[in-house]
Amino acid sequence: MLDFPVELPNFTIKETSNTFTVDMDGQKVNYKLAGQNKLDLNKAGIQYTEVDIVRWLDQQVYQPDITQGEMIGYLTRLVSHLLTEKGCSLTALYRARFQLARSIQKRVQFLRSSAVKTSYQDSLFGSHAEVSASMAFSYDFKPGFYPANPPYYSGRYQFQKHYYDKIEDLKADGEEFMCAQIIDSLPPVKHWIRNLVKKPHAAFWLPLSDAKFYPDFIVELNDGRMLVVEYKGEAYKSNDDSKEKNAVGQLWASKSNGQCLFLMAVMQDDRGRGVMQQLVDVISG
Numbered sequence: 001m002l003d004f005p006v007e008l009p010n011f012t013i014k015e016t017s018n019t020f021t022v023d024m025d026g027q028k029v030n031y032k033l034a035g036q037n038k039l040d041l042n043k044a045g046i047q048y049t050e051v052d053i054v055r056w057l058d059q060q061v062y063q064p065d066i067t068q069g070e071m072i073g074y075l076t077r078l079v080s081h082l083l084t085e086k087g088c089s090l091t092a093l094y095r096a097r098f099q100l101a102r103s104i105q106k107r108v109q110f111l112r113s114s115a116v117k118t119s120y121q122d123s124l125f126g127s128h129a130e131v132s133a134s135m136a137f138s139y140d141f142k143p144g145f146y147p148a149n150p151p152y153y154s155g156r157y158q159f160q161k162h163y164y165d166k167i168e169d170l171k172a173d174g175e176e177f178m179c180a181q182i183i184d185s186l187p188p189v190k191h192w193i194r195n196l197v198k199k200p201h202a203a204f205w206l207p208l209s210d211a212k213f214y215p216d217f218i219v220e221l222n223d224g225r226m227l228v229v230e231y232k233g234e235a236y237k238s239n240d241d242s243k244e245k246n247a248v249g250q251l252w253a254s255k256s257n258g259q260c261l262f263l264m265a266v267m268q269d270d271r272g273r274g275v276m277q278q279l280v281d282v283i284s285g
Contacts, residue, residue, distance in 0.1 A: 004111050006078040011103040013088060013096050048094050054079055060101040063108060078104070113210065138226045138260060139204040139218045141191060147202050153194075159184045163191040170194050176216065179231045179265055182276045183217055188283050189227075192219040204228065206248050213245050215262075227261040227283065228253075231275075237266045258285075 048056075054075045063071065082088045093100060141163050148168035153159075155172025161184050171177055183192050196203035197214045205212040219227040228249060232242050242264065249262035263282045265275050273281065 004074075006074065006081045008078065008082070008100075008103050008107055010106065011082075011100060013092050013099075048090065050079055050083065050090060053090070053093055053097065056097060057101055057104065060098075061104045061108065066108075075104070139193070139195075139220075141193070141220055145202055146193065146196070147199060148196065157181065161189055161191045163193050167194045168196060175233055175267060176231050179229070179275050180217065182279060183219060183229065186276075186279060186283070188221050188223070190220045190222045192217055206245075206252055208244055208248065213248065215245075215249065221283065225259055225261060227263065229263050229265055229279070231265045234267060237264070 054072060057075050057079070058068065058072050061071070061075075079093065082093060083090065146164040146166070146168075148164070148166045151169060153167035153170040153172065155177070157172070157177075159167070159180065170180060180192075180194065183189060195214050195216060195218050198212075200212060203214055204218050205214050207213070213230075215228045215230040217229040217231075219229065221227060230245060230249065236242055246264040249264065253260045253262040261282050263278060265278050268274055269278060
Protein backbone atom coordinates (compact mmCIF):
# COMPACT_ATOMS: atom_id res chain seq x y z
CA MET A 1 0.00 0.00 0.00
CA LEU A 2 2.78 2.43 0.86
CA ASP A 3 4.26 2.08 -2.62
CA PHE A 4 1.20 3.67 -4.24
CA PRO A 5 0.46 7.42 -4.41
CA VAL A 6 -2.14 8.67 -1.92
CA GLU A 7 -4.86 9.63 -4.35
CA LEU A 8 -8.61 9.28 -4.08
CA PRO A 9 -9.93 10.34 -7.51
CA ASN A 10 -13.59 9.49 -6.84
CA PHE A 11 -13.90 11.25 -3.49
CA THR A 12 -15.44 14.73 -3.39
CA ILE A 13 -17.35 16.63 -0.76
CA LYS A 14 -20.30 18.60 -2.07
CA GLU A 15 -22.38 20.50 0.40
CA THR A 16 -25.54 22.43 -0.41
CA SER A 17 -28.19 23.92 1.81
CA ASN A 18 -31.22 26.07 1.09
CA THR A 19 -33.29 28.15 3.50
CA PHE A 20 -37.09 28.04 3.37
CA THR A 21 -39.76 30.10 5.12
CA VAL A 22 -42.85 28.27 6.33
CA ASP A 23 -46.15 29.86 7.39
CA MET A 24 -49.72 28.84 8.09
CA ASP A 25 -52.63 30.07 5.98
CA GLY A 26 -55.61 28.76 7.85
CA GLN A 27 -55.27 25.00 7.74
CA LYS A 28 -52.86 25.12 4.81
CA VAL A 29 -49.09 25.11 5.21
CA ASN A 30 -47.21 27.24 2.68
CA TYR A 31 -43.45 27.42 2.15
CA LYS A 32 -41.09 29.17 -0.22
CA LEU A 33 -37.40 29.45 -0.90
CA ALA A 34 -35.98 32.23 1.19
CA GLY A 35 -32.46 32.10 -0.15
CA GLN A 36 -29.44 29.94 -0.81
CA ASN A 37 -27.44 30.89 2.23
CA LYS A 38 -25.05 28.13 3.21
CA LEU A 39 -24.37 27.32 6.81
CA ASP A 40 -20.61 26.82 7.02
CA LEU A 41 -20.43 23.70 9.14
CA ASN A 42 -16.70 23.47 8.54
CA LYS A 43 -16.26 26.11 11.22
CA ALA A 44 -18.13 24.06 13.76
CA GLY A 45 -15.92 22.57 16.41
CA ILE A 46 -15.55 18.81 16.83
CA GLN A 47 -13.70 16.69 19.33
CA TYR A 48 -12.24 14.34 16.70
CA THR A 49 -8.58 14.71 15.74
CA GLU A 50 -6.78 13.64 12.58
CA VAL A 51 -5.50 10.56 14.43
CA ASP A 52 -9.04 9.67 15.52
CA ILE A 53 -10.29 9.75 11.92
CA VAL A 54 -7.39 7.55 10.80
CA ARG A 55 -8.17 5.01 13.52
CA TRP A 56 -11.87 5.03 12.67
CA LEU A 57 -11.11 4.51 8.98
CA ASP A 58 -8.74 1.66 9.84
CA GLN A 59 -11.63 -0.21 11.46
CA GLN A 60 -13.95 0.44 8.52
CA VAL A 61 -11.63 -0.51 5.64
CA TYR A 62 -9.96 -3.57 7.21
CA GLN A 63 -8.32 -5.88 4.66
CA PRO A 64 -7.19 -9.36 5.76
CA ASP A 65 -4.16 -9.31 3.45
CA ILE A 66 -2.87 -5.89 4.55
CA THR A 67 -1.18 -5.46 7.92
CA GLN A 68 -2.63 -2.88 10.29
CA GLY A 69 0.64 -0.99 10.40
CA GLU A 70 0.74 -0.70 6.61
CA MET A 71 -2.91 0.32 6.41
CA ILE A 72 -2.58 2.97 9.14
CA GLY A 73 0.50 4.34 7.39
CA TYR A 74 -1.45 4.61 4.13
CA LEU A 75 -4.50 6.17 5.80
CA THR A 76 -2.34 8.68 7.68
CA ARG A 77 -0.78 9.86 4.43
CA LEU A 78 -4.16 9.91 2.70
CA VAL A 79 -5.94 11.97 5.36
CA SER A 80 -2.99 14.39 5.48
CA HIS A 81 -3.19 14.68 1.67
CA LEU A 82 -6.91 15.51 1.81
CA LEU A 83 -6.38 18.10 4.52
CA THR A 84 -3.30 19.86 3.20
CA GLU A 85 -3.36 19.41 -0.58
CA LYS A 86 -7.08 19.07 -1.29
CA GLY A 87 -8.15 21.71 1.18
CA CYS A 88 -10.67 19.59 3.08
CA SER A 89 -11.33 20.55 6.67
CA LEU A 90 -11.20 18.08 9.52
CA THR A 91 -14.88 18.79 10.19
CA ALA A 92 -15.83 18.04 6.56
CA LEU A 93 -13.90 14.75 6.59
CA TYR A 94 -15.58 13.73 9.82
CA ARG A 95 -19.06 14.42 8.46
CA ALA A 96 -18.24 12.59 5.21
CA ARG A 97 -16.41 9.75 6.93
CA PHE A 98 -18.75 6.99 5.67
CA GLN A 99 -18.48 8.22 2.09
CA LEU A 100 -14.70 8.48 2.60
CA ALA A 101 -14.50 4.89 3.88
CA ARG A 102 -16.43 3.57 0.85
CA SER A 103 -14.14 5.48 -1.52
CA ILE A 104 -11.05 4.08 0.21
CA GLN A 105 -12.39 0.51 -0.07
CA LYS A 106 -12.94 0.97 -3.80
CA ARG A 107 -9.47 2.45 -4.16
CA VAL A 108 -7.88 -0.47 -2.33
CA GLN A 109 -9.68 -2.90 -4.66
CA PHE A 110 -8.40 -0.96 -7.66
CA LEU A 111 -4.82 -0.90 -6.35
CA ARG A 112 -4.93 -4.63 -5.57
CA SER A 113 -6.16 -5.39 -9.09
CA SER A 114 -3.46 -3.16 -10.60
CA ALA A 115 -0.75 -4.89 -8.55
CA VAL A 116 -1.96 -8.33 -9.62
CA LYS A 117 -1.93 -7.34 -13.29
CA THR A 118 1.53 -5.82 -13.03
CA SER A 119 2.89 -8.95 -11.36
CA TYR A 120 1.17 -11.10 -13.98
CA GLN A 121 2.68 -9.10 -16.84
CA ASP A 122 6.16 -9.27 -15.30
CA SER A 123 5.97 -13.01 -14.65
CA LEU A 124 4.87 -13.85 -18.21
CA PHE A 125 6.14 -11.03 -20.38
CA GLY A 126 8.94 -9.42 -18.34
CA SER A 127 12.57 -9.46 -19.45
CA HIS A 128 13.41 -12.16 -16.89
CA ALA A 129 10.25 -14.24 -17.34
CA GLU A 130 10.72 -17.97 -17.75
CA VAL A 131 7.73 -19.49 -19.54
CA SER A 132 7.54 -22.93 -21.09
CA ALA A 133 4.88 -24.96 -22.84
CA SER A 134 4.84 -28.59 -23.89
CA MET A 135 2.39 -31.24 -25.00
CA ALA A 136 2.48 -32.56 -21.44
CA PHE A 137 0.45 -29.50 -20.47
CA SER A 138 -2.07 -29.66 -23.30
CA TYR A 139 -5.50 -31.26 -23.55
CA ASP A 140 -5.73 -35.02 -23.31
CA PHE A 141 -8.26 -36.47 -25.77
CA LYS A 142 -9.47 -39.65 -24.11
CA PRO A 143 -12.84 -41.37 -23.64
CA GLY A 144 -14.94 -40.35 -20.66
CA PHE A 145 -12.99 -37.16 -20.06
CA TYR A 146 -15.73 -34.69 -20.95
CA PRO A 147 -18.14 -34.04 -18.04
CA ALA A 148 -20.48 -31.86 -20.08
CA ASN A 149 -23.58 -30.25 -18.65
CA PRO A 150 -26.65 -28.94 -20.45
CA PRO A 151 -27.47 -27.06 -22.53
CA TYR A 152 -26.11 -29.41 -25.18
CA TYR A 153 -25.87 -28.76 -28.89
CA SER A 154 -29.15 -29.85 -30.52
CA GLY A 155 -28.92 -28.46 -34.04
CA ARG A 156 -29.58 -30.32 -37.27
CA TYR A 157 -26.02 -30.02 -38.55
CA GLN A 158 -24.08 -33.20 -37.74
CA PHE A 159 -20.51 -32.64 -36.69
CA GLN A 160 -18.18 -35.42 -37.86
CA LYS A 161 -15.04 -34.79 -35.81
CA HIS A 162 -16.17 -33.71 -32.34
CA TYR A 163 -14.43 -36.21 -30.05
CA TYR A 164 -17.44 -36.76 -27.78
CA ASP A 165 -21.08 -37.44 -28.59
CA LYS A 166 -22.38 -34.45 -26.64
CA ILE A 167 -21.27 -30.88 -27.21
CA GLU A 168 -21.66 -28.49 -24.31
CA ASP A 169 -23.10 -25.01 -24.77
CA LEU A 170 -22.93 -24.62 -28.55
CA LYS A 171 -25.87 -22.88 -30.23
CA ALA A 172 -27.23 -24.16 -33.52
CA ASP A 173 -26.56 -20.87 -35.31
CA GLY A 174 -24.43 -17.76 -35.07
CA GLU A 175 -20.76 -16.96 -35.62
CA GLU A 176 -19.38 -19.40 -33.05
CA PHE A 177 -21.39 -22.23 -34.61
CA MET A 178 -20.02 -21.24 -38.00
CA CYS A 179 -16.48 -21.35 -36.63
CA ALA A 180 -17.12 -24.88 -35.28
CA GLN A 181 -18.42 -25.97 -38.69
CA ILE A 182 -15.26 -24.74 -40.39
CA ILE A 183 -13.00 -26.48 -37.88
CA ASP A 184 -14.96 -29.70 -38.37
CA SER A 185 -14.56 -29.49 -42.17
CA LEU A 186 -10.81 -28.91 -42.38
CA PRO A 187 -8.81 -31.92 -43.67
CA PRO A 188 -5.82 -31.37 -41.29
CA VAL A 189 -8.16 -31.69 -38.27
CA LYS A 190 -8.19 -35.12 -36.62
CA HIS A 191 -10.78 -34.23 -33.97
CA TRP A 192 -11.81 -31.34 -31.75
CA ILE A 193 -13.92 -30.45 -28.73
CA ARG A 194 -15.98 -27.54 -27.58
CA ASN A 195 -13.95 -26.68 -24.49
CA LEU A 196 -15.56 -26.90 -21.08
CA VAL A 197 -15.65 -23.85 -18.82
CA LYS A 198 -14.78 -23.66 -15.12
CA LYS A 199 -13.82 -27.34 -15.04
CA PRO A 200 -10.03 -27.10 -14.87
CA HIS A 201 -9.57 -30.82 -14.21
CA ALA A 202 -11.22 -31.74 -17.52
CA ALA A 203 -10.65 -28.70 -19.72
CA PHE A 204 -7.84 -26.71 -21.27
CA TRP A 205 -7.10 -23.32 -19.73
CA LEU A 206 -4.45 -20.61 -19.68
CA PRO A 207 -3.74 -18.18 -16.81
CA LEU A 208 -4.96 -14.60 -16.87
CA SER A 209 -4.12 -11.92 -14.33
CA ASP A 210 -7.30 -12.51 -12.33
CA ALA A 211 -8.93 -15.67 -13.72
CA LYS A 212 -8.53 -18.74 -15.92
CA PHE A 213 -9.01 -18.45 -19.67
CA TYR A 214 -10.95 -21.32 -21.24
CA PRO A 215 -10.65 -21.01 -25.06
CA ASP A 216 -13.66 -22.05 -27.15
CA PHE A 217 -12.21 -24.92 -29.21
CA ILE A 218 -9.40 -27.43 -28.67
CA VAL A 219 -8.22 -29.18 -31.83
CA GLU A 220 -5.83 -32.06 -32.42
CA LEU A 221 -4.35 -32.06 -35.91
CA ASN A 222 -3.44 -35.14 -37.91
CA ASP A 223 0.26 -34.40 -37.48
CA GLY A 224 -0.08 -34.39 -33.67
CA ARG A 225 0.01 -30.65 -33.14
CA MET A 226 -2.54 -28.95 -30.92
CA LEU A 227 -4.54 -25.95 -32.09
CA VAL A 228 -6.44 -23.76 -29.65
CA VAL A 229 -9.08 -21.42 -31.07
CA GLU A 230 -10.88 -18.58 -29.33
CA TYR A 231 -13.62 -16.93 -31.36
CA LYS A 232 -14.43 -13.25 -30.78
CA GLY A 233 -17.36 -11.36 -32.26
CA GLU A 234 -16.93 -7.88 -33.69
CA ALA A 235 -18.01 -6.14 -30.49
CA TYR A 236 -15.36 -7.90 -28.39
CA LYS A 237 -12.37 -8.49 -30.63
CA SER A 238 -10.45 -5.37 -29.59
CA ASN A 239 -11.37 -4.92 -25.92
CA ASP A 240 -8.83 -5.30 -23.11
CA ASP A 241 -10.06 -8.78 -22.18
CA SER A 242 -9.53 -10.05 -25.73
CA LYS A 243 -6.09 -8.43 -25.93
CA GLU A 244 -4.99 -10.16 -22.73
CA LYS A 245 -6.32 -13.53 -23.89
CA ASN A 246 -4.65 -13.18 -27.27
CA ALA A 247 -1.34 -12.19 -25.67
CA VAL A 248 -1.21 -15.15 -23.30
CA GLY A 249 -2.37 -17.54 -26.03
CA GLN A 250 0.31 -16.38 -28.45
CA LEU A 251 2.95 -16.59 -25.72
CA TRP A 252 1.90 -20.15 -24.86
CA ALA A 253 2.12 -21.17 -28.52
CA SER A 254 5.48 -19.45 -29.06
CA LYS A 255 7.06 -21.44 -26.21
CA SER A 256 5.95 -24.85 -27.49
CA ASN A 257 8.64 -25.45 -30.13
CA GLY A 258 6.00 -25.53 -32.85
CA GLN A 259 3.85 -28.19 -31.19
CA CYS A 260 1.04 -25.81 -30.18
CA LEU A 261 -0.86 -23.20 -32.17
CA PHE A 262 -3.19 -20.44 -31.03
CA LEU A 263 -5.69 -18.39 -33.00
CA MET A 264 -8.07 -15.68 -31.88
CA ALA A 265 -10.48 -15.96 -34.79
CA VAL A 266 -12.73 -13.09 -35.91
CA MET A 267 -15.27 -12.80 -38.69
CA GLN A 268 -12.78 -10.77 -40.73
CA ASP A 269 -9.33 -9.77 -39.56
CA ASP A 270 -7.26 -6.68 -40.40
CA ARG A 271 -5.88 -8.42 -43.48
CA GLY A 272 -9.35 -9.10 -44.84
CA ARG A 273 -9.19 -12.85 -44.14
CA GLY A 274 -12.30 -14.76 -43.16
CA VAL A 275 -12.38 -17.43 -40.45
CA MET A 276 -11.49 -20.31 -42.78
CA GLN A 277 -8.45 -18.55 -44.21
CA GLN A 278 -7.27 -17.59 -40.72
CA LEU A 279 -7.47 -21.23 -39.66
CA VAL A 280 -5.75 -22.50 -42.82
CA ASP A 281 -2.93 -20.00 -42.44
CA VAL A 282 -2.24 -20.71 -38.77
CA ILE A 283 -2.19 -24.47 -39.45
CA SER A 284 0.08 -24.15 -42.47
CA GLY A 285 2.43 -21.94 -40.44
